[in-house]
Amino acid sequence: MITTKALAAELGVSIATVSRALNGKPGLSPTLRKKILSEAAQRHTVINPTARMLATAKSENVCFAVYHLSGPVSKDPFYFPILMGLEEETRQVGLQLTISVIGEEEVKDASSWRVIQERRADGVILNGPFVPASFILKLHSLGIPVVLIDNFNELLPVDAVVPADRSGAHEAAMHVLSLGHVKTAILSGPKDWYSNVERSAGFTDACVSKSLDKPDIFYGLDTTFESGRKLFRKAIKKNPTAIFCVNDALALGAIEEATSMGYSIPQDISFTGFDDVEGAISSRIPLTTVSVPREFLGKAAGRLFWSRIDDPSAPRQRIEIATKLIVRESTHRVKKSGKSK
Structure with a gap:
């Protein structure tokens, strides 16, 4: 047999x-x-x-859920490609994919979430580094199969698919350091978001490996374009010649603020992002960034979900998806004479 x-x-x-x-x-x-x-x-x-x-399964549905998204998933440059990859994977096994944006009410009481309460899905694929651990644990306690995307916690007994955040940021740092930069800074979102922690650590590790000072890290309430602008105004007081941002939205916002203040990019300050969303290449100054294969993240999450359904007692899995540095026009060799305005 x-x-x-x-x-x-x-x-x-x-x-x-x-x-x-x-x-x-x-x-x-x-x-x-x-x-x-x-x-x-x-x-x-x-x-x-x-x-x-x-x-x-009665519903034959899998729920693709995102916490605290301000707009529709179809217009989000990070989550939409993930959704497309997952949709292709679910279609191959004949299941349907439902989409849900989770708000504060659902997080307070997971059992009242209509997707679960009405058995609209046989499991949940949760997206984002900021889904509260209490919500994830509640779903798990209810016997709901859960796979996380772009999030991981050693204390959570659920599967996860994540980009190679730490090694990707390390590669970005080595590129910046090879251009002669020694005074660097990091623009980040909240300290407790998994991807922020990993990406900041990867960049910092590279600096330390070259016997350089650790970069100053500036934390925001989120990782949006506007936060990038605000954080740049704080970071520039430390006079960095290169700034690493934990995602592209922060980087694009910071570049916008820098140019409005009279800095020439990348001659005065080099910027590096992470994710390689659509706006990274189409921006006025094409952004050097770490590319995340987001569609493949979705496919991998789907496969991991089917595996969990088939064998619920299998050890927890954490799958890391390789990233790739894309060098564009926002990074430049450091100016020996320093910045000019």
């Missing part, structure tokens, strides 16, 4: 794909379905009861 998990590995398909073939659900090509059923019959496949739940 062979388990669905082992059969999926042998055939090179997802566990959810095997489960749907065995339970007669849509979303597979006739050829693939025939191949899976043939192998399953020959190998006397043992169907995990939880895997069967995936294929026979």
Whole structure:
């Protein structure tokens, strides 16, 4: 006999794909379905009861949830590509994807969230580094499968898919340092957001490895364009020649403020962002940034979710997705004579 998990590995398909073939659900090509059923019959496949739940779930929905988003997901440059990747993955296994923006009321009492209360979804994929841990733990205690995207906490017993935040920021720092910069600063959002912590640490580690002073870190209430402008006004008092921002929105806001104050970018100050959202390349000064493959984050989260549904007792997984430094026009070799205005 062979388990669905082992059969999926042998055939090179997802566990959810095997489960749907065995339970007669849509979303597979006739050829693939025939191949899976043939192998399953020959190998006397043992169907995990939880895997069967995936294929026979009452709602056949997975919820893509974002906490505290100010606008629609379809217009968000970071989350929309993630949603597209996840949507493609769910379509392949014949499930539906619902979208929910979580507010303060849902966070206060997860059991009152209509998605859960009315069983509108068989599990939740939570996005963002600032989803309260108490909310995540409550969902877990209710037996709701949860996968986090762009968030991780050692104390939370749930799966997660994250960008390689620390190594990506380290690579960005090494690029800046190779241009001769020694006085650097970091613009960040709240101290307790996972991605902010990891990205700041990666950049700082690179500076320390070169025997340089740790960069000054300036924290904002969020990571928006406007916060970038405000934080730059604080950071410039320390006279950095290069500024690393934990996301592109902060970087673009900071550049806007710097130019309005008379600085020439990148000749006076180099800027580096993180994420590589659409505005990074189309801005007046194309932004050097760390590219996050956001669509692949969504696909990876979907696969991790199907795996959790099939084997709920498996050890918690944290999947890290590689990033890539994209050098554009916002970084420049440091001026020997310092800044000029």
